[in-house]
Amino acid sequence: MKAMTFTSEFLSAAKQAPRIYFAPLVGAYKAIKAEMAKAGGGDRSAKIPPKH
Template sequence: MKTTFFSEFLSAAKEAPRLYFAPLIGAARAIKAEFLRVEEESDGKAPLTPTAKH
């Protein structure tokens, strides 16, 4: 199959946002996984009371 400059340009344009946002998406997934892990660990336990820091 012969590839043209235009087809290569289009495929690069489609991949650019994925490459740019990949670290942000990975960070969001890690944060979500951490919240789920903490939530599972704290099942049945009373939440901690917040302390005021003046």
């Protein structure tokens, strides 16, 4: 296995930092979206019959 240098280790951590920082927000968004779909709050425009 190739030994990682300090520079490559630093660059690897720098690339992963935004993903780690925003992971709670992304997870919360996905959970809210799933709850809305489960509660029937999805696309309601297709479920409402047209008025004549």
